[in-house]
Amino acid sequence: MPQIRLITFDLDNTLWDVHSVIINAEATMRAWLAEHVPVYGQQIDTQQVQQLRSSAVNENPALAHDVSALRKAVLQRAFVVCGYKEKAAHALSQQAFNVFFEARQQVVFFPGALTMLEELAGEFHLGALTNGNADINAVGLGQYFSFAFSSADVGVSKPAPDMFHAALRHAGVDAADTIHVGDNLVDDIAGAGQLGIHTIWTNHAAVSPGERDHAPTAIVSHLEELPAAVELIRSR
Ligand SMILES: [Mg+2]
Numbered sequence: 001m002p003q004i005r006l007i008t009f010d011l012d013n014t015l016w017d018v019h020s021v022i023i024n025a026e027a028t029m030r031a032w033l034a035e036h037v038p039v040y041g042q043q044i045d046t047q048q049v050q051q052l053r054s055s056a057v058n059e060n061p062a063l064a065h066d067v068s069a070l071r072k073a074v075l076q077r078a079f080v081v082c083g084y085k086e087k088a089a090h091a092l093s094q095q096a097f098n099v100f101f102e103a104r105q106q107v108v109f110f111p112g113a114l115t116m117l118e119e120l121a122g123e124f125h126l127g128a129l130t131n132g133n134a135d136i137n138a139v140g141l142g143q144y145f146s147f148a149f150s151s152a153d154v155g156v157s158k159p160a161p162d163m164f165h166a167a168l169r170h171a172g173v174d175a176a177d178t179i180h181v182g183d184n185l186v187d188d189i190a191g192a193g194q195l196g197i198h199t200i201w202t203n204h205a206a207v208s209p210g211e212r213d214h215a216p217t218a219i220v221s222h223l224e225e226l227p228a229a230v231e232l233i234r235s236r
Pocket of ligand 1: 012182
């Protein structure tokens with residue numbers, strides 16, 4: 001029987017819907033830009049943002065794993081296009097990013113998320129593993145998690161093993177005594193599964209997983225079901 005001691009969680013789309021969060025954060029930043037840098041809205045369109053993003057990643061591939069640094073780099077390049085000097089563009093990109101970042105932490109948890117985390121935190125070490133830039137303290141989950149790693153921290157995104165290894169090393173727990181919970185069958189389930197970590201797929205949309213090399217150990221469609229799924233894995 002596995003001695004489950006550590007449970008790691010993906011964040012975006014596992015504990016909240018990220019699409020609506022990003023839409024809202026981008027709208028908040030655009031409103032700030034309209035007020036403080038009106039030329040931005042006149043000169044920069046979505047297509048241009050895409051191009052600036054591509055060229056930023058081409059010149060510095062590490063940005064692909066650091067969504068915060070990438071967003072700042074794109075803003076800075078856009079401000080240069082708008083006619084700002086490098087230094088002013090840099091300062092402005094930091095300010096605009098801060099507006100985005102604060103709004104990006106305003107998440108609406110899926111039903112049952114907080115009670116589930118509270119219950120599990122009483123018995124297990126909990127860690128957060130994200131390819132994004134949600135901040136566990138800023139979203140209000142700091143009291144449940146004992147650590148968090150992002151792709152920006154480790155330099156590469158899930159499903160690469162680095163973030164999972166960082167979590168196991170940090171907690172001092174073996175893969176066989178760990179469960180990873182996430183919504184993405186590749187990044188989360190295959191990524192953790194290939195290391196021998198037990199996995200729980202949060203299948204909020206109740207879709208078929210199809211044929212997979214790394215099938216999840218357990219599947220839940222509501223977060224309320226997670227403690228029971230953990231018990232099931234523990235009792236195997
Ligand atoms: Mg996710």
